[in-house]
Amino acid sequence: MSSSQYSPNRISPITPDQPLLSTLLQESAVRHQHLCPRQVLGVRLALGGLRVLGLIGQDYRPRFINDNKRLLTIVETDGCVADGIAISTGCTIGKRTLRIVDHGKVATTLIDTSSKSIIRVSPTAGSRNLAKVYAPHAESIWHAYLKAYQIIPDEELIKIEKVRLTLPLEEILSKPDIRVLCSQCAEEIINEREIIRSGVILCRHCAGDRYYQPDSSFQVTPSKQSHT
Structure with missing residues (x-):
């Protein structure tokens, strides 16, 4: 993807509506069987991207529903962050609205197939270092990440770029x-x-x-069935 920095004035110093954030995190925890920092980060990246695309309001309301498959999401890693992104966007592999392009990066590209707007969302370079600033009394760095990623303002946590796809959207x-x-x-x-x-x-x-590659040493032997 070629990219240019997205207009910074589209990211304002707010955090998501807390009741909505809590709901999304609870749903992600149920799916993932626990809640971890990267799930929180996935939820925040997705919400920030949805807001910049105008698919939710500047106050993060109402919750985005992707029933018409308007949004296509490409996630650059699997695991925890992907669950958080999926919960927030409503995109799933089964509905062909979520794709994994495994570059081992905590990042996602959101594609509005209606407006053709495309943005890539990732954590800022200093987001990890902010954990102790926003959660100074956490019992461990893991707990600091878990808490801080929920309250760090968007402009400190999220980097958003406007990008172009290397393949035609219709082909994808x-x-x-x-x-x-x-x-x-x-x-x-x-x-x-x-x-x-x-x-x-x-x-x-x-x-x-x-x-x-096929393993030629492996052969399936049909089981013998007894006939009475």
Whole structure:
């Protein structure tokens, strides 16, 4: 992605509405089975991005509902932060509104498919160091992060950039009803993820984009069934 710093006057020195933040954190904790600092950070990044995109008000209300799939979210890591982002945006892998591009970074790109506005949201470089400032009496640095990330103002916690995608949005979204067969392995390919090479339809694995190799030493032996 190429990027330029988003207009800083779009981020104001406020924190999210506390009842809303508490609700989102409770829901994230239920999904994740506990609450941790990166979930809080994920919720805050997403809320800040939604506010800048104008998908929620400047007071963070009302809660954003993504029933019409207007928002597409790309998260740059899996784990705790992804759960916080998913809860706040309403985006899910199952609805094809949340994608993981694993760069190992606590960051997310929010794409308003209606207005075509795209922003990338990440923590500021000094956000970790602010934990002891905003939670000086926390019993540990972990607890300081947990508390501070809930109350640090947006302009100190969040960095927002306006970005452009390296692929057309239509290609990323694709058409979910398209199905073709790979000419080499004969497996079905959906969502327009095939590669056409010299007129031949190939899945990404057969085209060389592989994340696994078959293990020839493993063989499945059919179980014998007794017949009476």
